[in-house]
Amino acid sequence: MVISGVDVNKLADKFGTPLFVYDENAIIDKMLCYKNNFKSDLFETRVLYASKAFSCVEMIKLVKNCGLSLDVVSGGELYVAKKAGFDMSEVYFHGNNKSTDELNFALKENVGTIIVDNFCELEELKKLAEQQNKQIKVLFRLNIGVDAHTHKYISTTLFESKFGFMPNSEEFEKCLALCMGDKNVVFDGFHCHIGSQVFEINAYKLAVEKMVAVLKQFEKPLTLNIGGGFGVKYTDDDKPVETSLLCKTIIGFAESELEKQKVKIKKLLIEPGRSIVAEEGVTVYTVGYTKDIPTKSFYFVDGGMTDNIRPALYQAKYTCLISGKENLPKTKKVTVAGKCCESGDILIEDIMLPEATKGDRLVVLSTGAYGYSMSSNYNKASVPAVVFVKDGKAREVVKRQSYDDLICCDRDGEYVEIR
Numbered sequence: 473m474v475i476s477g478v479d480v481n482k483l484a485d486k487f488g489t490p491l492f493v494y495d496e497n498a499i500i501d502k503m504l505c506y507k508n509n510f511k512s513d514l515f516e517t518r519v520l521y522a523s524k525a526f527s528c529v530e531m532i533k534l535v536k537n538c539g540l541s542l543d544v545v546s547g548g549e550l551y552v553a554k555k556a557g558f559d560m561s562e563v564y565f566h567g568n569n570k571s572t573d574e575l576n577f578a579l580k581e582n583v584g585t586i587i588v589d590n591f592c593e594l595e596e597l598k599k600l601a602e603q604q605n606k607q608i609k610v611l612f613r614l615n616i617g618v619d620a621h622t623h624k625y626i627s628t629t630l631f632e633s634k635f636g637f638m639p640n641s642e643e644f645e646k647c648l649a650l651c652m653g654d655k656n657v658v659f660d661g662f663h664c665h666i667g668s669q670v671f672e673i674n675a676y677k678l679a680v681e682k683m684v685a686v687l688k689q690f691e692k693p694l695t696l697n698i699g700g701g702f703g704v705k706y707t708d709d710d711k712p713v714e715t716s717l718l719c720k721t722i723i724g725f726a727e728s729e730l731e732k733q734k735v736k737i738k739k740l741l742i743e744p745g746r747s748i749v750a751e752e753g754v755t756v757y758t759v760g761y762t763k764d765i766p767t768k769s770f771y772f773v774d775g776g777m778t779d780n781i782r783p784a785l786y787q788a789k790y791t792c793l794i795s796g797k798e799n800l801p802k803t804k805k806v807t808v809a810g811k812c813c814e815s816g817d818i819l820i821e822d823i824m825l826p827e828a829t830k831g832d833r834l835v836v837l838s839t840g841a842y843g844y845s846m847s848s849n850y851n852k853a854s855v856p857a858v859v860f861v862k863d864g865k866a867r868e869v870v871k872r873q874s875y876d877d878l879i880c881c882d883r884d885g886e887y888v889e890i891r
């Protein structure tokens with residue numbers, strides 16, 4: 473298997489496994505495709521990269537160089553943006569429970585926009601902005617009840633979801649009243665995010681209709697952010713809409729709905745994460761032992777739920793191949809399992825693969841989103857290295873954690889009196 477002119481087996485020899493490998497040109501192309509196609513003559517547009525999908529300093533530098541804006545959801549993601557030299561006025565800070573420290577950090581760094589989840593947060597933000605004598609734009613996150621037909625855990629707009637509040641609810645009215653005439657928090661519009669791995673593009677049409685109906689109550693043209701969640705291809709069952717068509721379709725939905733409801737907006741935003749990095753990344757593992765039990769055959773790999781929690785968390789499906797054996801017949805039905813001490817540590821259940829032996833490199837495809845970013849040190853596993861490849865060359869952008877890294881925060885603290 474070769475990615476951007478680089479042989480995966482040689483990468484694995486050089487950097488070790490498990491290894492996240494990203495095609496840098498493919499990420500750039502995807503971002504530019506979003507940026508160049510998400511355009512309208514009627515209003516400004518912005519594409520925000522949702523950095524929760526995959527964030528490290530070099531990735532955020534690519535986002536900066538491609539001219540996208542950035543969605544962060546924690547002080548940590550904001551810190552990475554700062555270290556990457558990102559223009560803070562183009563950062564949008566999400567989250568349903570931002571701490572006082574995180575809000576203060578955002579204000580100090582002059583973050584452009586806070587997406588407010590609830591009234592308590594808005595009260596806190598107003599108080600802190602007054603203290604720091606800062607002005608900050610806010611968007612309100614709305615729960616518009618659009619069911620995006622995706623897994624329950626990644627569907628965010630069912631009415632019992634923890635995110636946002638409903639249009640014209642008491643919370644909605646209180647938030648608007650608090651911003652009215654306020655010089656520190658400047659109400660700029662609304663946000664919604666209907667879920668992730670969404671293939672039904674009409675779900676966005678419904679979202680746009682509902683959001684425009686909310687905007688109709690306001691005279692001033694506002695910002696409308698309709699979130700991300702655009703589906704990607706993990707397996708052959710997934711049929712994502714091509715990016716330029718997706719962008720043009722959403723712009724079309726917005727233009728016609730604004731016209732129909734006679735509403736003007738200032739700006740339309742989308743915030744894709746997964747669809748910018750998922751298919752652009754793979755995880756390379758080394759096969760260890762193989763095992764046949766009466767009902768199943770296993771290929772064990774040297775990572776697992778610690779570098780890809782998605783199969784265990786929401787039954788996510790993946791496909792894989794064995795590097796160098798792509799053209800051999802797939803004669804064996806196997807389950808690819810990780811090395812963690814958990815029965816649920818299964819990466820792929822029942823997939824047809826060629827016979828594998830110890831030392832083969834097994835490559836799981838489309839792991840670029842929510843793999844590295846959700847990785848953990850469970851069982852004291854080291855978080856793998858990440859490399860970018862481009863035109864026959866590779867560069868390390870995150871180093872593999874060493875055993876020393878695993879204990880670098882451990883302390884032999886002395887008991888101190890707490891009064």
Ligand SMILES: Cc1ncc(COP(=O)(O)O)c(C=O)c1O
Binds near residue numbers: 522566665702
């Ligand atoms: C508010 C918000 N915006 C954007 C995204 C990105 O979604 P995706 O990576 O599926 O595009 C998420 C994902 O959880 C989100 O919660």
